[in-house]
Amino acid sequence: MPQNSAEALTAQRKTTSRRPAGTLYRGREGMWSWVLHRITGVAIFFFLLVHILDTALVRVSPEAYNAVISQYQTPIMGLGEAGLVAAIVFHAFNGLRIIAIDFWNAKHQRVLFYVVIGLWVITMIAFLPRHLINVFSH
Amino acid sequence: MTSTIVAPRSPYSRSPRKNGVNWEKWGWIYMRVSGVVLIVLIFGHLFVNLMVGEGVSALNFAFVAGKLSNPFWQWWDVAMLWLALIHGGNGMRTLVNDYATTRISRGILKSSILAAVVILIVLGTLVVFTFDACPAGQPADLLPTFCQAV
Numbered sequence: 358m359p360q361n362s363a364e365a366l367t368a369q370r371k372t373t374s375r376r377p378a379g380t381l382y383r384g385r386e387g388m389w390s391w392v393l394h395r396i397t398g399v400a401i402f403f404f405l406l407v408h409i410l411d412t413a414l415v416r417v418s419p420e421a422y423n424a425v426i427s428q429y430q431t432p433i434m435g436l437g438e439a440g441l442v443a444a445i446v447f448h449a450f451n452g453l454r455i456i457a458i459d460f461w462n463a464k465h466q467r468v469l470f471y472v473v474i475g476l477w478v479i480t481m482i483a484f485l486p487r488h489l490i491n492v493f494s495h
Numbered sequence: 496m497t498s499t500i501v502a503p504r505s506p507y508s509r510s511p512r513k514n515g516v517n518w519e520k521w522g523w524i525y526m527r528v529s530g531v532v533l534i535v536l537i538f539g540h541l542f543v544n545l546m547v548g549e550g551v552s553a554l555n556f557a558f559v560a561g562k563l564s565n566p567f568w569q570w571w572d573v574a575m576l577w578l579a580l581i582h583g584g585n586g587m588r589t590l591v592n593d594y595a596t597t598r599i600s601r602g603i604l605k606s607s608i609l610a611a612v613v614i615l616i617v618l619g620t621l622v623v624f625t626f627d628a629c630p631a632g633q634p635a636d637l638l639p640t641f642c643q644a645v
């Protein structure tokens with residue numbers, strides 16, 4: 358967008374203050390939650406593509422499906438699943454935070470980020486031991 | 496270039512659009528509505544497949560066949576398939592719009608996303624609704640136990 362250069366310069370100066378106004382996404386919790394939301398979203402999308410293809414093998418034959426699904430039961434893939442669940446749980450809770458900010462207001466967005474982290478930790482504590490036992494004891 | 500230059504300091508306004516659907520708005524709403532539904536569907540999916548019983552170690556054809564012969568799980572999985580792929584595809588479209596700098600790269604990337612989403616929705620839906628839990632001529636120990644009664 359071609360803008361008057363003097364005007365652009367003033368706008369730049371205005372935003373070099375320590376506390377940028379009018380944006381959630383510049384710096385600190387607002388920015389990092391946004392970055393994590395994007396990274397986890399992309400990771401989940403690519404897993405989803407693979408996961409639909411592997412599940413489609415049930416239509417080919419029981420052997421074909423079992424051969425591929427047994428790859429998901431190895432220790433390395435088990436750790437990958439832990440990472441996948443970690444990404445999904447963060448994306449889910451931060452998605453609720455985004456909805457709260459959009460439909461309510463952004464006053465508490467910073468606190469809500471730590472609520473998201475807290476809920477994520479609790480969910481992972483509930484999930485991880487059980488999953489890791491399932492992966493490593495078989 | 497025939498666009499007119501507006502007077503300085505005139506208020507910002509979008510180019511007038513005549514009675515079109517605001518697709519970006521509906522996309523924005525879709526991300527939020529589908530997101531909430533997907534939390535229920537995916538958390539349920541993960542709980543049943545990874546937490547109940549022996550979790551990921553118990554997954555095999557017989558397990559999936561048992562689930563997919565129940566209309567409840569068929570519709571659960573199809574709802575998840577459609578909602579998640581469109582949610583993910585729209586999210587990827589946003590990233591392409593943000594990070595792909597040329598018109599041609601945006602076109603290629605967004606066409607690829609659309610193709611992947613459409614193909615996988617069709618494939619997944621066909622798999623769920625044409626699935627045979629007891630395929631003929633397969634070893635009985637790989638099939639769900641209810642196949643023996645047939």
